[in-house]
Amino acid sequence: MLENVMEFFRNLPPKQCASCGEKMEEQAEAYGTTCEKCSTPE
Ligand SMILES: [Zn+2]
DSSP states (O other): OHHHHHHHHHTOOOEEOTTTOOEEOGGGGGGTTSOHHHHSOO
16 A cells, blocks of 8 residues: 555645646645745735
């Protein structure tokens, strides 16, 4: 089962911001579907 999990993460497409479409790093999990810029209110 562990191998399946590894495979799953390896095949994950790069995260993209739902707002500006910019690629996001893994840490972007905390920001949901938008990048830091788009999720930060101005
Ligand atoms: Zn964005």
